[in-house]
Amino acid sequence: MTLNSKIPEGPLSEKWTKHKFDLKLVNPANKRKYTVIVVGTGLAGASAASSLAEMGYNVKAFSYHESPRRAHSIAAQGGINAAKNYPNDGDSIFRLFYDTIKGGDYRSREANVYRLAEVSNNIIDQCVAQGVPFAREYGGLLDNRSFGGAQVSRTFYARGQTGQQLLLGAYSSLVRQMNTGKVKFHPRHDMLDIVKVDGHAKGIITRNLINGKVEAHAADAVILATGGYGNVFFLSTNAMACNATAAWRAHKKGAFFANPSFTQIHPTCIPVSSDHQSKLTLMSESLRNDGRIWVPKKAGDDRKAKDIPEDERDYYLERLYPSFGNLVPRDVASRRAKEMCDKGFGVGATKLAVYLDFEDVIERNGKQWVVEKYGNLFDMYKQITGEDPYTVPMRIYPAVHYTMGGVWVDYNLETTVDGLFVLGEANFSDHGANRLGASALMQGLADGYYVIPYTIGNYLASQAGGSVSVDDPAFKDALDETNNFINKLMSVKGDRTIDDIHKELGKIMWENVGMARNEAGLKKAIDLIPKLKDEFWSNVRIPGKANAMNTELEKAARLADFLELGELMARDALHREESCGGHFREEHQTEENEALRNDNDFTFVSAWAYQDGAQEPVLHKEDLIFENVKLTSRSYK
Amino acid sequence: MKVTLKIWRQKDGNAQGSFGTYQMDDVSGDMSFFEMLDLLNESLVMKNEEPVAFDHDCREGICGTCGVVINGRAHGPLRGVTTCQLHMRSYKDGDTIVIEPWRATAFPLIKDLIVDRRAFDNIMSAGGYVSINAGGAQDANATPIPKANADEAMDAASCIGCGACVASCKNSSAMLFLSAKVSQLALLPQGKVERKERALNMIAAMDEENFGGCTNTGACEVECPKEISLVHIARLNREYLRASLA
Ligand code: SF4
Numbered sequence: 001m002t003l004n005s006k007i008p009e010g011p012l013s014e015k016w017t018k019h020k021f022d023l024k025l026v027n028p029a030n031k032r033k034y035t036v037i038v039v040g041t042g043l044a045g046a047s048a049a050s051s052l053a054e055m056g057y058n059v060k061a062f063s064y065h066e067s068p069r070r071a072h073s074i075a076a077q078g079g080i081n082a083a084k085n086y087p088n089d090g091d092s093i094f095r096l097f098y099d100t101i102k103g104g105d106y107r108s109r110e111a112n113v114y115r116l117a118e119v120s121n122n123i124i125d126q127c128v129a130q131g132v133p134f135a136r137e138y139g140g141l142l143d144n145r146s147f148g149g150a151q152v153s154r155t156f157y158a159r160g161q162t163g164q165q166l167l168l169g170a171y172s173s174l175v176r177q178m179n180t181g182k183v184k185f186h187p188r189h190d191m192l193d194i195v196k197v198d199g200h201a202k203g204i205i206t207r208n209l210i211n212g213k214v215e216a217h218a219a220d221a222v223i224l225a226t227g228g229y230g231n232v233f234f235l236s237t238n239a240m241a242c243n244a245t246a247a248w249r250a251h252k253k254g255a256f257f258a259n260p261s262f263t264q265i266h267p268t269c270i271p272v273s274s275d276h277q278s279k280l281t282l283m284s285e286s287l288r289n290d291g292r293i294w295v296p297k298k299a300g301d302d303r304k305a306k307d308i309p310e311d312e313r314d315y316y317l318e319r320l321y322p323s324f325g326n327l328v329p330r331d332v333a334s335r336r337a338k339e340m341c342d343k344g345f346g347v348g349a350t351k352l353a354v355y356l357d358f359e360d361v362i363e364r365n366g367k368q369w370v371v372e373k374y375g376n377l378f379d380m381y382k383q384i385t386g387e388d389p390y391t392v393p394m395r396i397y398p399a400v401h402y403t404m405g406g407v408w409v410d411y412n413l414e415t416t417v418d419g420l421f422v423l424g425e426a427n428f429s430d431h432g433a434n435r436l437g438a439s440a441l442m443q444g445l446a447d448g449y450y451v452i453p454y455t456i457g458n459y460l461a462s463q464a465g466g467s468v469s470v471d472d473p474a475f476k477d478a479l480d481e482t483n484n485f486i487n488k489l490m491s492v493k494g495d496r497t498i499d500d501i502h503k504e505l506g507k508i509m510w511e512n513v514g515m516a517r518n519e520a521g522l523k524k525a526i527d528l529i530p531k532l533k534d535e536f537w538s539n540v541r542i543p544g545k546a547n548a549m550n551t552e553l554e555k556a557a558r559l560a561d562f563l564e565l566g567e568l569m570a571r572d573a574l575h576r577e578e579s580c581g582g583h584f585r586e587e588h589q590t591e592e593n594e595a596l597r598n599d600n601d602f603t604f605v606s607a608w609a610y611q612d613g614a615q616e617p618v619l620h621k622e623d624l625i626f627e628n629v630k631l632t633s634r635s636y637k
Numbered sequence: 638m639k640v641t642l643k644i645w646r647q648k649d650g651n652a653q654g655s656f657g658t659y660q661m662d663d664v665s666g667d668m669s670f671f672e673m674l675d676l677l678n679e680s681l682v683m684k685n686e687e688p689v690a691f692d693h694d695c696r697e698g699i700c701g702t703c704g705v706v707i708n709g710r711a712h713g714p715l716r717g718v719t720t721c722q723l724h725m726r727s728y729k730d731g732d733t734i735v736i737e738p739w740r741a742t743a744f745p746l747i748k749d750l751i752v753d754r755r756a757f758d759n760i761m762s763a764g765g766y767v768s769i770n771a772g773g774a775q776d777a778n779a780t781p782i783p784k785a786n787a788d789e790a791m792d793a794a795s796c797i798g799c800g801a802c803v804a805s806c807k808n809s810s811a812m813l814f815l816s817a818k819v820s821q822l823a824l825l826p827q828g829k830v831e832r833k834e835r836a837l838n839m840i841a842a843m844d845e846e847n848f849g850g851c852t853n854t855g856a857c858e859v860e861c862p863k864e865i866s867l868v869h870i871a872r873l874n875r876e877y878l879r880a881s882l883a
C-alpha cells in the first residue's frame with residue numbers, strides 16, 4: 001500500500017482555502033441522513049461532535065467518563081497559541097507555522113502545520129464567543145504571554161487552567177447539541193473495537209462500564225479523538241484512565257501507526273516519592289522563567305540545599321547554555337537533568353531530582369510577587385510534597401507528558417482505513433518530533449472545530465447515508481471477537497495484579513525507550529516486552545465478573561494494548577537512526593551532547609502497518625518535503 | 638503509620654450496602670489518599686476479593702471526577718482541596734477513617750463509592766452555554782470586557798462539577814454548581830442575550846433532576862474544593878428574579 005498524504009497542490013498559504021473549495025459537500029437537507037460516531041469527548045472530540053451536530057449531522061458520542069467534562073484536556077495548564085499578533089510584536093501565521101515546524105525538529109508536514117497556524121485565530125474568536133474567561137488587561141482586551149521560550153507573546157491563557165476553560169467551552173457547545181437531540185452521548189462506554197464493512201469503518205464495539213454489556217453501534221463514519229498513550233510508561237502526567245485502546249484497536253484493523261517513538265518528556269514535574277506513586281504531576285513550564293535550576297557540584301552531597309554555599313552549586317543550564325539558560329526547550333532541559341542525576345548529582349531522598357530554586361527572585365521582587373504569579377503552583381507543590389517552596393527549593397524531575405506519535409492520517413485527518421478519522425493527540429500530524437508549549441490545545445480544537453467539519457463531508461458525500469446497520473454480519477463477528485477477548489482475560493486467573501505488571505512495563509519503557517535510547521537498550525526492550533506480554537496473558541488476575549462494573553477488567557484491557565504498543569515504540573525508536581526532538585539516540589549526538597539529526601536518511605514519517613499473528617510490523621515511509629523552510633539544526637547556546 | 642478504614646461497600650444500585658473494615662499497617666505520609674486506597678485494592682485483589690470501586694482520574698484536582706465523604710466531610714478535612722489531592726500526612730497513626738459516597742437522590746449510587754452525576758450534565762444542557770456555532774464568531778477583541786468582570790467570571794468558571802456542594806447540603810441542592818455557570822455567563826457580554834431563558838431553564842432542570850431547594854445554609858461554600866463563593870448564588874437569585882418578572 002502506498003501512502004497518499006493528499007496534500008493539496010499550490011502555494012502553502014493557499015492550500016487549505018483551495019482544498020476547502022475542492023472538497024465535496026453534503027447538501028444541507030441531506031445531512032440529517034448521516035450519522036457519525038465520535039469516540040472521546042475531550043477538546044478534539046467535543047469540538048468535533050458539537051460542530052458536526054451544528055451542521056445537521058447526527059452524532060453518537062462515546063466516552064469512558066461519566067461526563068464529557070472529565071476528559072484529560074482539562075488538565076492542561078499553560079495556554080493556547082494563536083497568531084493574532086495583538087501585542088504587535090511581529091507575530092504572523094507564517095511565524096507560528098515556522099516556530100512549530102522548527103520546534104518539531106522538521107519531522108512534521110508543512111501543509112498541516114500551516115493550516116493549524118491559519119485556523120488558530122478562529123479558535124480564539126470561537127472560545128471568547130462561548131464565554132471562555134481568558135485573562136484580560138485593564139483595558140478589557142485579551143492578555144498574551146510568551147510561553148516555552150517563544151520570542152513573541154502569542155499565548156492566550158485562563159489563569160493556570162486554560163485546558164479546563166477551553167474544554168468547558170467545547171463541553172458547553174456539546175451539551176447544547178445534546179439538548180437538541182442531535183448528539184446522543186453515551187457515558188461510561190469503553191470502545192473496544194472498530195467495525196469495518198466492505199473495508200470502510202462503519203461502527204464500533206463498546207463495553208458499558210456500569211453493567212458490562214458489550215454492544216455494537218453503527219454509523220456512516222467513525223472519528224476517534226481518544227488522546228495520547230503516555231500511560232504506557234505507567235507513570236506519566238496523564239490522567240489515570242488515559243489509554244491507547246481505541247487507537248490500537250484501529251491499528252489492528254488496518255490503520256497505520258505513525259512515529260510511535262516520539263514522546264515528550266516534560267522537564268518540570270514533581271519527582272517520584274516511592275513505589276506507591278500512581279501518577280506524576282506537572283509543574284507549569286512557566287516556572288522556569290523565574291526559577292533557577294541547579295545541583296550540588298559534589299556528587300552525592302547530602303547537605304540540605306540551604307547549607308550548600310553558592311560557589312558549590314552548579315547552575316548547569318546557565319553554564320551550558322549562556323544565552324537561553326533555564327529556558328532551553330523541554331527536551332534539552334529534560335535530558336540534562338537526567339544526565340546530572342545519572343552522574344550522581346541528583347538531590348532529595350531518591351537522588352532522582354534537581355533543584356528549581358526561587359530564592360533569587362523572592363529576594364529581588366519580594367515574596368508577594370511570587371505569590372501572585374505562581375501561588376497556585378506553589379500550593380499544589382506543597383500539598384503533594386509537604387515542603388514549602390518559598391523556603392526550600394522545589395525538587396523536579398522529567399516525566400512523560402505528551403505523545404507526538406499516533407495514528408497516521410492524511411491531510412483530511414483520515415486514516416488508512418476509509419471512513420475512519422483521527423483527531424487531536426491521538427493522531428500524529430502536527431507536532432513532528434517535539435511539541436511546543438501551548439500547541440496541544442490549539443491542535444485539538446483546530447481539528448475539531450475547523451478541519452473535520454469540512455473534510456468529513458468529502459467522505460460522506462461518497463456514501464449513502466444510513467446504509468449500514470448493526471444487523472450486518474460484520475457487527476456480529478466483531479461482537480464475538482470482543483466477547484472472546486474479555487472471556488480470555490477473565491479466565492487467566494493468575495497471580496499478578498494489573499498494576500504490578502503495568503509497573504514492570506513502565507520500568508522497561510522508561511529505562512530503554514525513555515529520554516535517551518541506544519541500540520542495546522532498545523533491543524532489550526524488544527526482547528523483554530513480548531515476554532511480559534506472555535506473562536500477562538498467563539498470570540494476570542482479574543477479580544469479579546465481566547457482566548458488572550469491574551474496574552480491574554477495564555485496566556486489564558488497556559494494559560493488553562499497552563503491551564503491544566510498547567514493543568512498537570521500541571521498534572520505531574530502534575529503526576530511527578538519528579536524534580530529533582524528543583527522540584534521542586545516544587549514538588547520534590554532537591560533541592556537545594546535542595541531538596544530531598540525519599536529514600538525508602530520515603526526513604520521513606514512519607508509518608507502521610500491523611501484521612497478524614507473530615509477524616513483525618511493516619514500515620511504510622511518507623517522505624516529508626520542505627518547500628518553505630530550510631532545515632537547520634537547533635542551537636540554544 | 639497504621640490506620641483503620643471503614644468503607645461503604647455496595648455491589649450495585651439495588652443492593653443493600655454496608656461498611657467494610659480494613660486494617661492498613663504500612664501507610665506513609667507521602668502517599669496520597671488514593672494511593673493508600675490503591676494499596677488496599679492491590680491487597681484485596683491478592684486475596685481474591687473485589688477491590689473498592691471509587692471514581693478518580695486526573696489526581697490533580699481539576700477534572701472533578703473524584704469525591705468521597707471522609708469522616709463526615711466532603712473531600713476530607715482540608716479546605717480548597719479535592720479528595721485526590723489529600724495526602725496521608727493529614728492523618729496520624731491509629732486514626733480511623735470513615736469513607737462514604739456522595740449521598741443525594743439526584744446522584745444514584747452505581748457501586749461502592751461511585752455515584753452517577755449525570756444530572757449535572759442535564760442541568761448544563763438546559764442552558765449552560767452561549768448559542769454560538771463554530772465559524773460564526775467575531776474577532777475576539779471586538780468587545781472589551783472589564784478585567785474585574787473577566788476575573789470574577791473566571792472565579793465562577795473554576796467549578797469542577799464534582800458535586801461536593803450537593804453532598805454537603807442538607808437539602809441536596811445543586812445551587813452552588815448551577816449558580817457558578819449562570820454567574821459566569823451573566824458577567825460576560827456574550828452571555829447576556831440568553832440570560833433569561835438560561836436562569837429559568839436551568840432552575841427548572843435542577844428541580845426536575847430531584848435536587849432540593851436552597852435555604853442558604855452555606856455548607857456548600859465551606860466544602861467546595863474550588864472555593865466557589867455564595868456571591869454567585871446571590872447573582873443567580875437576581876438573574877432568576879429578573880427573568881421571572883420580565
Ligand atoms: S460548586 Fe464547588 S463543590 Fe459544587 S460542583 Fe462546583 S467545584 Fe464541586
Ligand code: FES
Nearest residue numbers: 694696701703721
Ligand atoms: S481525580 Fe480529578 S479532581 Fe480528583
